[in-house]
Amino acid sequence: MPLVFKNSFTRAKEEFKPIDDGKVRMYTCGPTVYGFAHIGNFRTFIFEDLLRRYLKYKGYEITHVMNLTDIDDKTIRDSQAEGISLKEFTTRYTKAFFEDLDTLGIERAEHYPAATDHVDEMVAMIKKLVERGMAYEVDGNYYFKIAAFPNYGKLANLDMAGLKAGARVASDEYEKDSVSDFALWKAWDEADGDVYFETEIGKGRPGWHIECSAMSMKYLGQHFDIHTGGVDNMFPHHENEIAQSEGANDKKFVNYWMHSEYLLVDGRKMSKSMGNFFTLRDIIEKGYSGVVMRYMLMATHYRQQLNFTFDGLEADRKALDRYNDFISNLSDYAGGESSGEASEITKKLLTGFETHLDDDLNISGALGDVFDFIRDINRLKAENKLSVEERDEALAAMRKIDTVLAFEQKQEMIDADIEALIVERTEARKSKDFARADEIRDELLVQGIVLEDTAQGVKWKRKV
RNA sequence: GGCGGCUUAGCCAAGUGGUAAGGCAGAGGUCUGCAAAACCUCCAUUCUCCGGUUCAAAUCCGGAAGCCGCCUCCA
Numbered sequence: 298m299p300l301v302f303k304n305s306f307t308r309a310k311e312e313f314k315p316i317d318d319g320k321v322r323m324y325t326c327g328p329t330v331y332g333f334a335h336i337g338n339f340r341t342f343i344f345e346d347l348l349r350r351y352l353k354y355k356g357y358e359i360t361h362v363m364n365l366t367d368i369d370d371k372t373i374r375d376s377q378a379e380g381i382s383l384k385e386f387t388t389r390y391t392k393a394f395f396e397d398l399d400t401l402g403i404e405r406a407e408h409y410p411a412a413t414d415h416v417d418e419m420v421a422m423i424k425k426l427v428e429r430g431m432a433y434e435v436d437g438n439y440y441f442k443i444a445a446f447p448n449y450g451k452l453a454n455l456d457m458a459g460l461k462a463g464a465r466v467a468s469d470e471y472e473k474d475s476v477s478d479f480a481l482w483k484a485w486d487e488a489d490g491d492v493y494f495e496t497e498i499g500k501g502r503p504g505w506h507i508e509c510s511a512m513s514m515k516y517l518g519q520h521f522d523i524h525t526g527g528v529d530n531m532f533p534h535h536e537n538e539i540a541q542s543e544g545a546n547d548k549k550f551v552n553y554w555m556h557s558e559y560l561l562v563d564g565r566k567m568s569k570s571m572g573n574f575f576t577l578r579d580i581i582e583k584g585y586s587g588v589v590m591r592y593m594l595m596a597t598h599y600r601q602q603l604n605f606t607f608d609g610l611e612a613d614r615k616a617l618d619r620y621n622d623f624i625s626n627l628s629d630y631a632g633g634e635s636s637g638e639a640s641e642i643t644k645k646l647l648t649g650f651e652t653h654l655d656d657d658l659n660i661s662g663a664l665g666d667v668f669d670f671i672r673d674i675n676r677l678k679a680e681n682k683l684s685v686e687e688r689d690e691a692l693a694a695m696r697k698i699d700t701v702l703a704f705e706q707k708q709e710m711i712d713a714d715i716e717a718l719i720v721e722r723t724e725a726r727k728s729k730d731f732a733r734a735d736e737i738r739d740e741l742l743v744q745g746i747v748l749e750d751t752a753q754g755v756k757w758k759r760k761v
Numbered sequence: 762g763g764c765g766g767c768u769u770a771g772c773c774a775a776g777u778g779g780u781a782a783g784g785c786a787g788a789g790g791u792c793u794g795c796a797a798a799a800c801c802u803c804c805a806u807u808c809u810c811c812g813g814u815u816c817a818a819a820u821c822c823g824g825a826a827g828c829c830g831c832c833u834c835c836a
Contacts, residue, residue, distance in 0.1 A: 308765090326836075334836085341836040370834080454764060455832065479833070505834095527836030528766095537833090558766080559830070566830085596784085597774070602767070602829065609773060612785035619784080622799065653775085661775045665783035672783095675800060679791085731794055738797070749798040756798085 298655045300355060302523075303600060305531065305554040306452055310657055313553065315522050320358045323349070323523035324513040324551075326530055327363040327409070330390035331372040333576040334397055336590065336605060337560040337567055341527045343591060344557040344599040344658075346403040348525065350701045351654050361406040362516045365391055368413050369505055373492050383492050384413075397577045400587035401594075402703040410512045412503065418511040419503045420496045422545055423481045431544040433474065437484030437499045441506075443477045446540045452554065453532035479537055480504040506537035514542065524551040531556055557599040564604055575605075585610060586761045588704060592617045595702070598661055616668075617761055621706050623671045624695055625758065626678075632688050633681035639674065640687065643694045646670035650698050667698065706761060715746060722748070723755055 300313040315321050325345050328334050334342075349361055366372075367387035376386035391411075398405070412419075423439050426432035431445045443449045450456060484501040485493040493500050513521065519542070526535060535554065542550040559566065562573035580590055593613045597603040649666030653659040674691050677683045683691075699705045722737040738748050742760070749756040 328836085338836045344836095453831075456763075477833070529831075529835050532831065533833045534835090557836070559836080561829075564829085566835095600766085601774085604773085606773090609785085612773065615786095616784045619799095626799070659775075661784095662782075663775095665775060668783050672801085679800060726794075729794075731796075734794085735796075742797095747798070750793070750796090751799075752792075758798090 298652050300655045301657055302553050302555060303657045304552075305556045306551075308454075311553070315357065316520065316552065319356065320360070321352050321523065322360045322517040322521035323362070323525065324509070324517055324521065325361065325363040325406070325524075326509060326526040326534065327365050328390075328394050329366040329369055329371060330387045330394060331369075331375050332390060333393055333578055335567060335574060335576050336562075336580060336594070337527075339397070339401060339577055339590070340560040340594045340603060341525075341557045342398070342403055343401065343594040345525050346401075346703075347595055347599070347658060347660065347701065348523070348555065349406075350404060350703070351658065354654075354697075354701050359407070360517065362408045362410065362513060363406045364509055364512050365394075365409055365411045366505065366508065367391065367411045368492065368502055373489060377490055387411075387413075400577060400581065401591045402588060403591075404703075408516050410516065412508040412512070415508065415512050415515065416494045416496065416503060418515050419507045420482075420498055422507060422511045422514070422541065423498060425545045426481065426541065429544065431540075432481055434498070435473065437501060438480060439482035439498065440473050440478040441481055441537065441540060441544070443475060443479075443540065446544050448543070449477075449540050450536065452536050452539055455532060455536075479506060479533060481507045481541070506534055507541060509534070510538050510541040510545070513538075514546075519546040519548045519550070521551060523553045523555060525555045525557070528556045528558055555599075558602045560594070560603045560605055562605045580610075583607075585614065588706060589614045589617055589761050592704060595660060596664060599658060614761060617704060619671065620667070620704050621758070621761070623675065624692070624705055625708070625756075627674065627688060627692055627695075629753070629756075630678055630683065630688055632685035633678075633683055635684035635687055636677060636680075636682035639677055639683055639691060642670060642673045642677075643687075643691050646694055647697070654701070663698075667702075670694075706759065708758060711746070711757065715741065715744065719748070719755060719757065726750075 301310050302313050304311050328338060349359055352359055372383060372387055376383045432439055432441050481504050482498060482501055483504060484499060493502055539550050567574045593610055646666055650663045653662035718737050718741060722734045725734040741748060745760045747758050747760050
């Protein structure tokens with residue numbers, strides 16, 4: 298089965314063929330580190346994690362770059378409001394961002410270049426664009442000349458000639474040749490305070506779009522395989538990246554563009570004024586673990602809008618329990634007689650899982666295969682028709698697909714006092730003191746420990 | 762005004778021509794302390810509506826309704 302992706306640029310599903318055999322170079326638009334990232338941001342990062350992990354599963358060697366935007370209007374404004382340096386301010390939120398990635402089980406990219414560390418590369422690129430007649434300077438500001446790039450608008454399918462000069466164009470940009478031209482470099486002004494770079498093209502700071510072009514080129518070359526991001530970045534950001542990169546290099550920039558759809562909350566785009574705005578930290582504080590959020594953000598196909606609700610999160614918690622209970626209970630299973638069916642069932646899981654993910658990361662289909670497998674193996678187990686070898690084969694398959702899903706919860710050691718309570722409860726049950734036993738169980742639940750009385754004795758797990 | 766997407770069971774969600782995956786909820790059952798947890802079984806003659814093409818349509822074509830988004834802050 299060939300691996301197929303929907304390419305936003307051609308608007309068609311295409312077989313994935315890397316530029317270099319067995320290797321994938323991909324770029325992802327990362328966060329602007331001026332606050333805690335919200336769950337909509339993480340929907341995109343989870344999609345990219347699924348893509349990355351599945352490419353690795355398929356045996357590709359990945360070079361993945363995610364930029365950190367640590368300079369822009371918002372970072373400057375908010376750091377000044379706090380009276381701390383831009384660096385101190387963005388370092389705080391960069392650290393928080395990596396903590397959040399860990400919470401969600403998102404695998405690290407190979408490179409996380411920060412914009413402020415790559416101003417030289419951006420300046421070089423701007424100079425090149427000016428030399429080639431693709432950019433011009435007005436009062437220390439540099440703009441990209443869209444008229445010099447005939448393909449502009451091709452990604453977003455916009456006809457620039459038909460665009461109206463809308464009310465949203467800022468009035469202070471009157472000096473541009475065309476309202477559509479975008480800033481590559483912003484000359485220093487008083488509002489920037491001590492935030493500026495002294496460079497060959499003057500004192501100022503880079504625009505947002507140029508950083509992704511300059512940094513992707515530095516780490517991935519002028520032409521690479523996959524560029525991802527949220528749909529809202531398609532225009533103008535990615536359109537501008539194409540214009541800058543191809544304008545500077547005269548070479549195709551990216552082979553496959555992949556965009557993830559929006560996350561909505563209660564059917565609407567998140568906004569602070571609507572009261573439906575959540576950071577990952579808000580969700581964690583409400584008692585959900587990162588892996589539940591991971592499941593929710595991942596379980597709906599990346600090109601479908603995902604409506605976030607707490608009811609949905611509860612349902613996902615249960616589904617995730619089923620996944621983890623299966624692995625845990627199967628690991629504890631002592632094995633029985635083989636019925637000869639298990640190998641076929643396990644093979645079906647792997648085939649189905651791969652066939653679905655090969656089809657533009659059809660995760661819902663893949664999860665359907667996983668839950669089919671869980672039911673089929675549980676049935677054999679209930680009838681004692683699963684041998685030790687078959688059990689291990691099934692577990693190995695689950696571990697294999699979990700390198701992509703990363704849903705499995707390893708049960709770390711529990712505290713001595715919790716252990717003592719579990720022992721006390723077992724004693725209480727022996728002496729038929731069920732009131733005390735239930736009291737202890739409820740107490741442990743508050744601490745996030747769920748107990749299960751099985752024929753082989755008591756089991757515990759952490760609530761996810 | 763221009764461009765794009767979506768509408769499948771109570772909720773979430775796969776399925777792009779061959780007769781409706783999966784999860785949650787619900788019902789029944791196994792185990793058990795008439796418990797919890799876990800596990801098993803059942804649960805859409807039908808895919809927003811109206812036409813059309815076809816031996817065959819949730820899937821293709823035309824039309825209607827509703828919802829979401831993009832058109833220079835935005836994952």
